[in-house]
Amino acid sequence: MSERLQCVGFPVGRADAVDKVSGKAKFTHDLVLPGMLHAALVTSPVASARIVSIDTDAAQSVPGVRAVLTGADLDYHIGLYMQDKRILARDVVRYQGEPVAAVAADTLDVACRACEKIVVNYDPLPAVLDPRNAVGKDAPLVHPDLHTYEHMQGVFFPKRNTNIAHHQKIRSGDVEAAFAAADVCIEGQFYNPPVQHVAMETHAAIAEALPGNRIELWTSSQSPYTVRHLMSKAFAVPHGSIRVHVPYVGGGFGGKAGLHLEPLVYVLSRTAGGRPVKLVATREQEFNTLPSRQGLHSDLKIGATSAGKILAFKATYLWDAGAYADYGVNIGRAAAYAGAGPYAIENCWIDSYVVYTHKLFGTAYRGFGHLEVLWGVERAIDRIARKLGMDPVEFRRKNLLRAGDRTITGEPITPGHGSPRGCLDAVAKEIEWGSSTHAPTVLHKRRGKGIAMLHKAPAMPTNTACSAVLKLDEEGDADLLVSGVDYGQGTYTVLRQIAAEKLSIPVDRVRITWECDTAFSPYDWSTVASRFSYMGGNAVIEAAEDCLDQLRQTASLALSVPPETIVCRDGHVFPANDLEKRLSYASLALGYTFPNGNSIGGPVIGRGRTIAHGLTHLDPNTGQGLPAQFWTYGAHAVEIEVDTQTGEVDVLRIATALDAGKVLNPMLCRGQVIGGIVQGLGSALWEGFRFDPQGRLKNGSFVDYKIPTAKDIPASITPILLETPQPGGPFGARGVAEHPMISIPSAIGNALFDALGIDFAELPLTPERIRLTLGPSGSAFTEDIADPEEDSL
Amino acid sequence: MYKITLTVNGKREAATVPASLTLLELLRDRFFLTGAKEGCGIGECGACTVLLDGLPVTSCLVLAVEADGHEVLTIEGEAKDGILSILQQAFLDAGAVQCGFCTPGMILSARALLSRTPSPTHAEIVEAIAGNLCRCTGYDAIISAISLAASRLREKEEGSHV
Numbered sequence: 014m015s016e017r018l019q020c021v022g023f024p025v026g027r028a029d030a031v032d033k034v035s036g037k038a039k040f041t042h043d044l045v046l047p048g049m050l051h052a053a054l055v056t057s058p059v060a061s062a063r064i065v066s067i068d069t070d071a072a073q074s075v076p077g078v079r080a081v082l083t084g085a086d087l088d089y090h091i092g093l094y095m096q097d098k099r100i101l102a103r104d105v106v107r108y109q110g111e112p113v114a115a116v117a118a119d120t121l122d123v124a125c126r127a128c129e130k131i132v133v134n135y136d137p138l139p140a141v142l143d144p145r146n147a148v149g150k151d152a153p154l155v156h157p158d159l160h161t162y163e164h165m166q167g168v169f170f171p172k173r174n175t176n177i178a179h180h181q182k183i184r185s186g187d188v189e190a191a192f193a194a195a196d197v198c199i200e201g202q203f204y205n206p207p208v209q210h211v212a213m214e215t216h217a218a219i220a221e222a223l224p225g226n227r228i229e230l231w232t233s234s235q236s237p238y239t240v241r242h243l244m245s246k247a248f249a250v251p252h253g254s255i256r257v258h259v260p261y262v263g264g265g266f267g268g269k270a271g272l273h274l275e276p277l278v279y280v281l282s283r284t285a286g287g288r289p290v291k292l293v294a295t296r297e298q299e300f301n302t303l304p305s306r307q308g309l310h311s312d313l314k315i316g317a318t319s320a321g322k323i324l325a326f327k328a329t330y331l332w333d334a335g336a337y338a339d340y341g342v343n344i345g346r347a348a349a350y351a352g353a354g355p356y357a358i359e360n361c362w363i364d365s366y367v368v369y370t371h372k373l374f375g376t377a378y379r380g381f382g383h384l385e386v387l388w389g390v391e392r393a394i395d396r397i398a399r400k401l402g403m404d405p406v407e408f409r410r411k412n413l414l415r416a417g418d419r420t421i422t423g424e425p426i427t428p429g430h431g432s433p434r435g436c437l438d439a440v441a442k443e444i445e446w447g448s449s450t451h452a453p454t455v456l457h458k459r460r461g462k463g464i465a466m467l468h469k470a471p472a473m474p475t476n477t478a479c480s481a482v483l484k485l486d487e488e489g490d491a492d493l494l495v496s497g498v499d500y501g502q503g504t505y506t507v508l509r510q511i512a513a514e515k516l517s518i519p520v521d522r523v524r525i526t527w528e529c530d531t532a533f534s535p536y537d538w539s540t541v542a543s544r545f546s547y548m549g550g551n552a553v554i555e556a557a558e559d560c561l562d563q564l565r566q567t568a569s570l571a572l573s574v575p576p577e578t579i580v581c582r583d584g585h586v587f588p589a590n591d592l593e594k595r596l597s598y599a600s601l602a603l604g605y606t607f608p609n610g611n612s613i614g615g616p617v618i619g620r621g622r623t624i625a626h627g628l629t630h631l632d633p634n635t636g637q638g639l640p641a642q643f644w645t646y647g648a649h650a651v652e653i654e655v656d657t658q659t660g661e662v663d664v665l666r667i668a669t670a671l672d673a674g675k676v677l678n679p680m681l682c683r684g685q686v687i688g689g690i691v692q693g694l695g696s697a698l699w700e701g702f703r704f705d706p707q708g709r710l711k712n713g714s715f716v717d718y719k720i721p722t723a724k725d726i727p728a729s730i731t732p733i734l735l736e737t738p739q740p741g742g743p744f745g746a747r748g749v750a751e752h753p754m755i756s757i758p759s760a761i762g763n764a765l766f767d768a769l770g771i772d773f774a775e776l777p778l779t780p781e782r783i784r785l786t787l788g789p790s791g792s793a794f795t796e797d798i799a800d801p802e803e804d805s806l
Numbered sequence: 807m808y809k810i811t812l813t814v815n816g817k818r819e820a821a822t823v824p825a826s827l828t829l830l831e832l833l834r835d836r837f838f839l840t841g842a843k844e845g846c847g848i849g850e851c852g853a854c855t856v857l858l859d860g861l862p863v864t865s866c867l868v869l870a871v872e873a874d875g876h877e878v879l880t881i882e883g884e885a886k887d888g889i890l891s892i893l894q895q896a897f898l899d900a901g902a903v904q905c906g907f908c909t910p911g912m913i914l915s916a917r918a919l920l921s922r923t924p925s926p927t928h929a930e931i932v933e934a935i936a937g938n939l940c941r942c943t944g945y946d947a948i949i950s951a952i953s954l955a956a957s958r959l960r961e962k963e964e965g966s967h968v
Contacts, residue, residue: 024901026899029903032906033903034898034909035841035884035890035894036880036882036910037841042840042843212905212941213845213939214845262905263905263907264942296847500905503904681901684943684946687947688944714850722939723936723949724933730946
């Protein structure tokens with residue numbers, strides 16, 4: 014592209030921001046429909062039990078109650094990749110917080126009072142809470158009927174009569190021979206607890222059951238078309254009978270992908286004679302009932318030569334899926350094929366097991382398993398480097414993927430893949446790696462630096478598709494329709510920039526319709542996996558080119574010149590050699606009218622479509638194949654100060670480099686990167702579910718579960734965006750949405766080792782954990798505890 | 807039931823409410839001012855922040871009857887005659903908005919700060935929004951926006967003295 018860009022790459026402000034700063038943006042929370050009922054839930058107080066009986070008589074007789082449902086009324090299986098869920102628990106409950114009954118009533122107060130009158134009789138069953146126990150021989154089965162569940166065939170492999178929902182294998186080379194040849198080996202166990210997304214808007218959905226088995230939904234969803242598809246499957250109604258609206262969504266982070274409250278509000282509406290029913294999750298339900306990020310136990314072994322070349326990598330990943338793995342199976346798959354980090358490793362053996370337990374279930378969360386596996390991998394990489402007496406940055410440089418290498422699934426790396434080395438060098442320079450940290454101001458404080466790499470590709474089906482429609486109006490302005498959802502990422506603004514760039518009009522002449530509506534908006538798979546600006550961007554480019562073709566065709570007839578000589582620029586169409594003959598888009602957008610009244614053309618509507626290209630399923634036995642549309646690489650470097658008396662970690666500065674391919678909007682990209690870094694700090698330092706021995710969540714509210722506040726952000730955050738163009742990406746762009754938070758915990762953990770000589774293996778790195786690890790003598794830690802082989806935490 | 811009167815965004819309003827009704831419910835369900843959001847219902851997240859006599863409150867923890875005779879400012883009262891306030895414009899210009907669910911509360915906390923501290927330090931800005939949770943932005947751009955608004959407000963103030 015020789016011409017200078019006019020819109021793409023500029024810090025264009027958000028189109029949605031005016032509505033949002035004015036309080037006018039309508040979220041599902043804010044919607045009220047005529048005759049609308051309000052729903053409330055009864056949830057299980059126990060982790061594992063048989064439902065002996067549910068007495069709803071008293072609730073039914075509360076004035077204003079219009080529908081009462083229990084699992085006994087609802088014989089449906091739902092789920093995304095694995096259909097293992099019920100709309101309401103049926104026969105058994107599998108986690109504390111699982112919905113067992115629901116009421117729809119004239120007001121929320123009435124619905125809640127009716128719920129209080131529902132009496133559920135539970136007969137406790139054995140619970141298995143730790144995935145390490147759940148894979149044992151005699152473990153209670155969370156899903157005895159696992160082998161009967163529908164699931165995506167050839168991609169996921171549930172194991173009959175076990176708690177294993179999916180086993181992903183990655184096999185390349187000869188791992189045992191390579192370990193035998195290695196000069197040094199390290200082994201380590203690591204743990205990530207489940208955490209919550211904490212989107213500020215809790216889940217909300219409204220359904221109206223219409224005559225003729227039609228369903229209309231308004232939902233705080235990341236995936237209008239996936240909701241439609243899964244509703245269609247669950248209730249055996251045609252896709253066209255279901256209409257899904259997605260208004261403004263108050264944050265998602267993966268937690269609003271898949272199917273959540275939508276089936277329940279629909280059956281409540283159906284039961285209530287078709288009156289619309291609204292259900293808004295309380296914050297406590299958001300923590301206790303709606304899914305979280307899965308926990309992970311990692312067991313790693315790495316072998317390297319004395320020269321610092323990694324020879325072999327072996328890992329067992331045990332994912333704590335919780336009670337349902339409808340989405341979680343794909344996390345166990347995707348994080349496995351990325352599960353050795355962005356390194357060239359010829360001999361690799363990974364077993365990734367997605368394991369059911371009787372706990373709150375997991376789902377997609379920004380990073381999709383990569384933050385979790387790279388917590389262990391990047392800590393282990395530091396350890397083996399130190400064991401070799403080698404600088405961790407130098408060790409990484411020797412092993413990073415480069416053009417000509419292959420990934421652990423056999424995908425060839427090309428120059429177009431982006432530059433992990435460039436990212437590493439950029440953050441090392443920014444943090445002044447190698448120069449000693451400044452002396453802390455107080456004796457009982459210690460400073461340290463840490464570095465960590467990250468990579469991630471979109472985890473998506475091999476046939477993931479996306480489309481866009483562009484309509485020109487009377488002014489020659491454009492209306493853009495897509496079904497990806499902008500829940501804060503900024504993707505709609507970027508798509509407007511792309512459309513404006515291609516159409517050669519100012520960006521404020523491209524509007525985007527904020528409410529997605531499957532009745533009008535063209536298909537998109539799901540707004541997840543950091544692939545919407547990539548795929549949506551490509552669809553918009555094609556739609557814009559289609560518009561330009563139509564404009565050229567009409568102008569060719571209007572001007573009696575061949576279409577191929579016609580140029581579209583600055584909102585005008587003209588023969589390349591004759592600007593005087595120019596016609597405005599406005600004069601062509603609905604068709605062109607000659608002076609005598611004859612008219613030609615017609616309304617300009619461009620359509621663009623795209624589908625994943627070249628992806629394959631992974632071989633079930635070896636994991637070999639092509640799972641990635643593109644990879645995004647990055648690196649973080651941090652400097653921290655830790656108070657040895659209190660265990661508090663103060664993150665002094667963070668540098669984050671990501672190879673974005675092309676920064677489509679520097680302001681929005683920077684905002685998204687900083688937001689991701691801070692979300693990563695939450696996972697690193699504070700966030701993690703705690704369960705009691707009965708499997709009940711102990712910190713399921715904002716009182717006990719703290720996310721970063723404005724007071725917790727580092728004094729200095731430096732995003733660095735590299736631009737190695739992505740072949741096939743819109744203007745060379747690749748996704749960067751999830752990536753900023755991946756490996757933030759790893760970098761902090763590595764910096765803590767630098768500061769204290771302690772190898773932390775479990776997250777989060779709370780003051781309590783650090784202080785207790787330092788021992789009773791407080792600041793009197795010694796070099797003795799610095800032996801990485803003694804790691805036992 | 808209690809009869810109350812209060813001023814909301816400069817306009818006198820009356821309502822008959824049960825003692826248990828929160829100010830947030832009054833604003834959202836009775837007056838259809840849905841800019842104040844419920845993020846937790848227990849005063850921990852700040853999404854429901856409005857100004858009561860100029861001071862920020864989490865309206866989910868204030869009873870409607872407590873607002874009787876008082877003055878409430880919600881996000882809907884921040885723009886005047888369809889023109890965004892300097893604070894709102896600064897949120898746009900600094901890229902301080904992502905999903906937007908926390909934004910009304912953030913702006914009102916910032917409004918309360920700037921009305922008593924026209925030249926806030928970085929620490930004062932952080933303190934003012936420490937009770938407003940945001941999961942998208944990492945707060946950086948929000949702090950910049952408030953700082954930008956403060957400097958624009960000062961310029962305007964100085965300009966008006968010329």
